[in-house]
Amino acid sequence: MSQDIYDKIMILAKRRGFLYPSFEIYGGVAGFYDYGPLGAQLKQNVENLWRSYFILQDGCFEISTPTITLYDVLKASGHVDEFTDLTVDCPHCNISFKVEDVIDESTTVDEAVKADCMYCPTCRTKLINPRPVNLMFATTIGIGKTRDAFLRPETAQGMFTAFHFLYRYAREKLPFGVVQLGKGYRNEVSPRQGPLRMREFSMAEAEIFFDPLHKDHDRFSSIKKNSIYLFDNEKEMEISLEEAVDEGIINNPALAYYMFLTQSFLLDAGIDPKKFRFRKHSDDEMAHYAQECWDVELLSQRFGWIECVGIADRSAYDLNAHIQSSGTDMYALRRFDELKLIKRRKIIPKMNVLGPKYKQQAGLIKNALENYIITDEKSKITVEIAGKKILVSPDCYEITDVEEKAVGEKFVPHVIEPSFGIDRILYSLLEHNYQEGKKNNEEYHRLTFAPKIAPIKVGVFPLVNDERLMSLAKDIDSSLRTKGILTYFDDGGTIGRRYARMDEIGTPYCITIDHESLIDTKVTLRDRDTTEQQRVLIVDLPTILKKFLN
């Protein structure tokens, strides 16, 4: 069977040290990959480029919260109940499958389960026991008196549960954005597709907290004439951001702004614009928390369009859930221009009923009731205490309409969330930048990485193994490193072979130090893509390279 690009990239990735299966010496396990020296550096460069867009340019702040997450948090967020895949078992092979993976395009998951005629891809035995299986990795905190916990399925919850701290850090002004980069975990039933479906993966997520009355961005007007690539599940189109919002294709300017920021980042990183599009989720495929969602899809030769970023309007879903479950005041305040007399419906807890009825929990229920905002006229009030929903019977409180002087009104912020799957972006960068051919009758590969994301910036080559050349080359090498430029020192083989080794890992520049260099203090600087060479003064190298690399 001939190799497709995926095979070729995975072979190159392993051979050169970008990416390889974890624990291979113990037989490996699907869904886990190591990033080798080049992969880890590429990843870091892409993450830092992402930071330059979301933190330096957009002004979000970054936080870092644990990967181990308490049961209570993920119960409240809906993940304990909803983060599942419908799964079936093969009684013969004793293996489980995700239903989605064993049906063909002519049917849906629901239909297949109803029809009860799925077969094992290996032994063709009839698959049994369809059921939702939770995809979180479970663990336990402590010894003796333990607490249940999971490895986080997303970094987002760490930002929601700290909202009150972050709102204060933002000096109580909306909108503001919080980001987190780090590991996410998903215990896939039967992961295939290599690095595109990992059980432990890297994410970069931003949560932008908005007043729902103002889903706007102060820079939208300066970028609205730019084009964006959309696919509405029927046709692809290139359309201005302004038009997309005006025609209601994208719900609001804030969402449109973050879609543009996302597109700018990915194209800057080196994604092929011809293999890039935004696709809108249809109503039946949205996550349990989403109101509107756009995916960035990147085209891969073997797998077709793959989802690499999701930009969701999560509305007030998560903050509401945590306010109700924890009873913490995580509202924002919409300030009035002056003190105002406002009417509101207020819940007044009756401790004389709550006390005997709920004992130790009465205090928590009282707090939850006081923080409860009555948003509709339904009469049932449910609060969540320590992960359990409690329907509070009407004899425990009174509802009264009160008039109060207030500086503003409380509300639950809405959230727009651009969520990036870093590993899929890295794989796409490898595929979109892969070139192959022959040179001097040998296979030749080139990765055309943008200089700013290339793992190694400069190859440093002494022409021959001569003491003076070696010493000068080493001095140049270490002076570039002192200036923050990652080099690769190579004194083995012909210069042609050294160039080829650097081209194969996407190093944009090479410097050769020859005997002439000892006299004219110049070196040969070679460009990967044009293969053009120029003589430059050693003393000018840092300035020239820094300019090229940005």
Next chain:
Amino acid sequence: MSQDIYDKIMILAKRRGFLYPSFEIYGGVAGFYDYGPLGAQLKQNVENLWRSYFILQDGCFEISTPTITLYDVLKASGHVDEFTDLTVDCPHCNISFKVEDVIDESTTVDEAVKADCMYCPTCRTKLINPRPVNLMFATTIGIGKTRDAFLRPETAQGMFTAFHFLYRYAREKLPFGVVQLGKGYRNEVSPRQGPLRMREFSMAEAEIFFDPLHKDHDRFSSIKKNSIYLFDNEKEMEISLEEAVDEGIINNPALAYYMFLTQSFLLDAGIDPKKFRFRKHSDDEMAHYAQECWDVELLSQRFGWIECVGIADRSAYDLNAHIQSSGTDMYALRRFDELKLIKRRKIIPKMNVLGPKYKQQAGLIKNALENYIITDEKSKITVEIAGKKILVSPDCYEITDVEEKAVGEKFVPHVIEPSFGIDRILYSLLEHNYQEGKKNNEEYHRLTFAPKIAPIKVGVFPLVNDERLMSLAKDIDSSLRTKGILTYFDDGGTIGRRYARMDEIGTPYCITIDHESLIDTKVTLRDRDTTEQQRVLIVDLPTILKKFLN
């Protein structure tokens, strides 16, 4: 009770957004902390400074491997059996304690267990059931047919299990160094001491692979005259690296070199040299894998000298363990100058005996036998297959002495490991850089962070809320951010109050834009530590600041 520095720092850290307990809205759980916007940025700056020492300067390469680690890996490394704390239970409170935490200085763990007279610190009930408890967080990979796994207790194993890839990346030359930064996990029995004893923590580890015959570093001679601060468990001393090696206080030049690199990094980051020392482990306190170990201890007011870095000579322990357990060839080659006839003892497996005896496993055992290096004359040969030790009976193989022409001889590299606890270093940086006093009758705090690690580099202040000033200030702010300088824009309150807010979080510079700025295109640049102010041209700001910040 009056607050000590620890209390004051933890209050400041929470109020300003450096660090706060995780999951607090659900009651929290000991040993987990969130890094807020300032803490996460500080952490990233310290990690990047670390990288500049270990990657750019020393030439190590960084990799990134999963936090979830297969049972087989940690069984081989000894963690399943050895990574334990002796634990006792209180039958009354139903809480477990680490024995170390419930005894006083007059006794040792062994003595206390033998004497069987430990009491609960809360209720004084006699503690029972002393036993070693494994401190790894356990989880399970997959659905149905599952694999046991743990969250990694150290990042190191990911570097050992990929040694054969990394050796190839290093083009089969020793020494070379590999680093990893990321999460480590330790399910502490009863964590106290806040951020100094976290259950999920950040580490930066380097594994330097050496030929044991050459534990040297090519830069040792250029740094050997420098001083290092040592404590030999009796007295503290300042001694040159050269002397320390010559007198046998430090085992070898390579170890000494990495101790110096570590000291340079920490002092550069802003650790107080008067609160810094290396302490040598006594034989009975070394980890199960270590041959010689030095800790960096940093002084804290409340906790005394705390261990923040361990620099261990792990010898060939880990690679040996993985070679034996997995049967993978992870040797290095010591090349001869020319082809050489060498004698060696060789195991020749007998498949006709192995086949019937071990069935499916016969092939694995054959590989393991062929890779086995006979190091002593003991006649028993044990191989490890899939985590199980198998004593291979002598009828399964022959041992013969063979003479072969060889390009070199195989050996197991030794490892020197500098391992950094990032969270403890961050706490120490907060404590060592904390200053307090009064200004205008108000409490005043200053963090004297080194500019290169300060989370925010520059405060940008429009003097008054005037449209033209605001617009100019915003332009300056965004142009600095474009150049990679993280700013904090503040237009609230008096300039004095804005300075105080920046001093409190360690921002080294502030810029004030006033009406004069509109005319002379200059702004006031103020230095945190000297409080001196100078007028500088707006156009010169990036250059001036970049110089100050490095």
